[in-house]
Amino acid sequence: MSDQQPKPRPRAARESMPRQDPEVRRHNFDEVALGYSEEQAVREAGRCLKCKKKPCVGGCPVEIEIPAFIHEIAEHNFDGAVAKLREKNSLPAVCGRVCPQEDQCEKVCVLGVKAEPVAIGRLERFAADHEMKSGKMAFPAPPAPTGKQVAVVGSGPAGLTLAGDLAKMGHAVTVFEALHKMGGVLVYGIPEFRLPKGIVQREVDYIEKLGAKMVPNFVVGKTRTVDELMREGFDAVFIGTGAGLPYFMNIPGENLNGVYSANEFLTRSNLMKAYLFPRYDTPIKIGKHVGVVGGGNVAMDSVRTGMRLGAEEVYCVYRRSKAEMPARQEEIENALEEGMILKELTSPVKIIGNDKGWVKEIECIRMDLGEPDASGRRRPVPIDGSEFRIEVDVVVMAIGQGPNPLVPTTTEGLSTTKWGNIIADEATGETSLPGVFAGGDIVTGAATVILAMGAGRKAARAIDAYLKKA
Amino acid sequence: MAVGCEGSDGGQPMFKISEKQVLAPGTMLFVVHAPMIASKVQPGQFIVLRICEEGERIPLTVADFDREAGTLTLIFQEVGKTTRLLGTLEAGEEILDLVGPLGKPTHIERLNLVACVGGGIGVAPVYPITREFKAKGCRVVSIIGSRSKDLLILEKEMTAVSDEIYVTTDDGSYGKKAFVTQELERLIQEGYNFEFAIGIGPVPMMRSFAKVTSKYGIPGKVSLNPIMVDGTGMCGVCRVSVGGKTRFACVDGPEFDAAEVDFDLLCARQLTYCDEEKESLAAFERGKCGGCSK
Numbered sequence: 001m002s003d004q005q006p007k008p009r010p011r012a013a014r015e016s017m018p019r020q021d022p023e024v025r026r027h028n029f030d031e032v033a034l035g036y037s038e039e040q041a042v043r044e045a046g047r048c049l050k051c052k053k054k055p056c057v058g059g060c061p062v063e064i065e066i067p068a069f070i071h072e073i074a075e076h077n078f079d080g081a082v083a084k085l086r087e088k089n090s091l092p093a094v095c096g097r098v099c100p101q102e103d104q105c106e107k108v109c110v111l112g113v114k115a116e117p118v119a120i121g122r123l124e125r126f127a128a129d130h131e132m133k134s135g136k137m138a139f140p141a142p143p144a145p146t147g148k149q150v151a152v153v154g155s156g157p158a159g160l161t162l163a164g165d166l167a168k169m170g171h172a173v174t175v176f177e178a179l180h181k182m183g184g185v186l187v188y189g190i191p192e193f194r195l196p197k198g199i200v201q202r203e204v205d206y207i208e209k210l211g212a213k214m215v216p217n218f219v220v221g222k223t224r225t226v227d228e229l230m231r232e233g234f235d236a237v238f239i240g241t242g243a244g245l246p247y248f249m250n251i252p253g254e255n256l257n258g259v260y261s262a263n264e265f266l267t268r269s270n271l272m273k274a275y276l277f278p279r280y281d282t283p284i285k286i287g288k289h290v291g292v293v294g295g296g297n298v299a300m301d302s303v304r305t306g307m308r309l310g311a312e313e314v315y316c317v318y319r320r321s322k323a324e325m326p327a328r329q330e331e332i333e334n335a336l337e338e339g340m341i342l343k344e345l346t347s348p349v350k351i352i353g354n355d356k357g358w359v360k361e362i363e364c365i366r367m368d369l370g371e372p373d374a375s376g377r378r379r380p381v382p383i384d385g386s387e388f389r390i391e392v393d394v395v396v397m398a399i400g401q402g403p404n405p406l407v408p409t410t411t412e413g414l415s416t417t418k419w420g421n422i423i424a425d426e427a428t429g430e431t432s433l434p435g436v437f438a439g440g441d442i443v444t445g446a447a448t449v450i451l452a453m454g455a456g457r458k459a460a461r462a463i464d465a466y467l468k469k470a
Numbered sequence: 471m472a473v474g475c476e477g478s479d480g481g482q483p484m485f486k487i488s489e490k491q492v493l494a495p496g497t498m499l500f501v502v503h504a505p506m507i508a509s510k511v512q513p514g515q516f517i518v519l520r521i522c523e524e525g526e527r528i529p530l531t532v533a534d535f536d537r538e539a540g541t542l543t544l545i546f547q548e549v550g551k552t553t554r555l556l557g558t559l560e561a562g563e564e565i566l567d568l569v570g571p572l573g574k575p576t577h578i579e580r581l582n583l584v585a586c587v588g589g590g591i592g593v594a595p596v597y598p599i600t601r602e603f604k605a606k607g608c609r610v611v612s613i614i615g616s617r618s619k620d621l622l623i624l625e626k627e628m629t630a631v632s633d634e635i636y637v638t639t640d641d642g643s644y645g646k647k648a649f650v651t652q653e654l655e656r657l658i659q660e661g662y663n664f665e666f667a668i669g670i671g672p673v674p675m676m677r678s679f680a681k682v683t684s685k686y687g688i689p690g691k692v693s694l695n696p697i698m699v700d701g702t703g704m705c706g707v708c709r710v711s712v713g714g715k716t717r718f719a720c721v722d723g724p725e726f727d728a729a730e731v732d733f734d735l736l737c738a739r740q741l742t743y744c745d746e747e748k749e750s751l752a753a754f755e756r757g758k759c760g761g762c763s764k
């Protein structure tokens with residue numbers, strides 16, 4: 001066997017990702033990154049050193065056997081690669097697209113010391129897309145039912161991962177979603193051009209076929225409280241409601257027409273498909289000049305959505321400098337290529353409206369970087385007298401999201417932080433209430449898809465252990 | 471387990487319309503099967519619905535509910551594309567998505583004398599609140615009105631749950647020729663010592679209700695109807711200014727202290743998509759309902 005294995009080709013250059021041309025893509029909502037061809041994938045997989053230590057596995061929050069699936073690709077066994085991925089990851093097509101691999105598996109890749117790391121994320125996407133193209137879905141043998149029922153609150157990455165894991169363990173899982181479509185932030189937040197909704201639907205279908213029951217249009221905290229779910233027969237509840245509370249800056253003019261929270265702007269476009277208005281009924285204001293405030297991934301998504309809706313100019317107004325922007329480097333580069341005008345070291349002080357109550361300008365102040373703050377980044381300090389205005393007709397506030405209070409405030413005895421995040425054990429997701437677990441952004445504050453998935457994975461193990469004891 | 475028996479995914483039953491009535495020209499009443507929501511809803515709360523895959527999400531206040539039958543009564547006016555399309559649905563047909571109960575319920579306690587004021591379509595959400603005050607043992611005085619006689623709704627129902635009822639029309643075609651808020655002020659001047667008043671209706675009516683109640687120092691609430699999308703506090707489009715503070719009507723409301731509400735802002739924000747709404751409605755009237763199959 002071993003002499004038939006392809007030799008690693010670590011010296012070969014990392015395969016670049018084919019992408020839509022910036023001039024073309026800034027006018028459409030189609031996916032930007034087109035994915036590796038089979039030849040590219042096999043070549044890239046051939047770069048893996050198959051090192052003994054496999055630091056990449058430790059760098060993955062859901063512990064994918066990375067060298068193993070890459071090996072299958074190198075051997076042209078794409079079905080085998082999918083099977084390896086599916087062992088640990090219920091959402092490979094999602095992770096292959098939106099995980100910040102540069103901060104996780106690829107960051108610790110041994111090859112990265114002297115050259116560019118193996119493009120693990122792109123290979124994961126390749127394998128997941130192969131599964132989709134093949135139309136085949138392989139499922140593990142159905143487990144023996146345990147007779148235990150688990151309610152999952154929220155169908156985002158944490159909830160879906162946990163639902164998949166618990167279903168594979170034989171528990172009866174019901175996933176409750178407040179919106180009309182399953183997927184949480186994957187559906188309402190992340191745009192089509194980064195994560196096509198058909199792909200999310202397919203991942204949801206996969207988890208449903210594993211046995212999880214999907215219930216949209218159900219607001220836990222309103223339709224039923226967590227206590228009521230427990231009383232009505234659920235043995236455990238997992239809360240993964242995410243960061244569903246938009247923050248505003250509390251500056252004058254934020255309630256003018258044309259000022260959106262990023263949540264609203266993206267929900268209208270992504271979930272409600274306002275970019276297809278009037279074929280779809282939900283409208284969205286098409287700004288000529290759009291100002292997006294913030295420097296994270298949500299800000300980049302808002303900038304790029306504004307462009308695709310038809311804006312002539314889209315500004316990113318960020319109070320620190322480009323180097324401190326929390327968005328993925330790749331997304332910042334994508335946005336810049338598409339024409340984003342970056343106003344770094346700039347902070348809005350007020351929004352100015354016209355006589356009809358519509359936004360017409362943002363007044364900003366220039367910033368300087370002072371001493372590092374609690375986050376370790378240099379604190380932006382306003383420069384007196386440096387105010388200036390930017391003409392805009394749409395403003396999107398993408399300065400962060402907090403925990404939605406609907407579940408915490410209706411669940412008696414559930415401990416939260418002063419910011420409203422649920423307090424949960426990092427290793428298990430256990431909360432202050434027996435049988436109630438939590439994970440993802442509702443616990444950590446706004447973070448990434450994969451970290452939420454990791455929390456779901458850990459909580460699934462803890463819930464399984466809890467149910468076996470009960 | 472009963473939990474999760476509703477919803478549009480996975481071939482589960484949708485929200486079937488069991489009864490349809492035309493209450494007034496352009497004003498419809500639907501009784502909709504939604505047992506999970508019907509078992510929990512309280513006066514003052516609302517639901518969000520979506521008719522078809524291409525449809526928008528709109529909030530509607532709940533006009534009544536029957537916990538045993540598992541139904542909600544929804545009353546709406548056909549004003550835009552979505553409500554016009556909704557009006558074309560018949561008994562036996564289904565609404566694709568319906569979620570709730572949303573918002574905070576009306577705070578209802580036993581008081582000596584309460585005024586329940588409804589203008590136009592606003593009589594619909596006032597009805598269950600009035601009934602609940604009455605059930606709590608309050609003496610309830612209701613004032614309902616509309617532009618003209620043919621647009622008046624729920625007179626019989628409101629009469630049944632009120633100790634006294636006064637009816638007005640703007641044009642004098644029925645009841646007294648007056649606005650409901652003028653009638654409220656007259657009663658106050660006559661010596662009605664209201665401990666609480668609720669007023670729901672078009673924005674100009676609620677603005678005037680706020681003026682009257684604050685003039686006489688009566689604690690008054692209004693139920694606000696800004697644009698909404700998710701209805702769970704996630705998007706923030708429904709922000710209103712109350713007492714100088716920004717609040718989300720969907721989770722902090724929909725009811726707020728009348729005297730504190732910035733009605734100018736509410737009006738301006740309601741008009742955000744005025745042009746797009748006209749475009750949608752025009753297309754609907756030309757017989758083009760987007761890509762929708764309804």
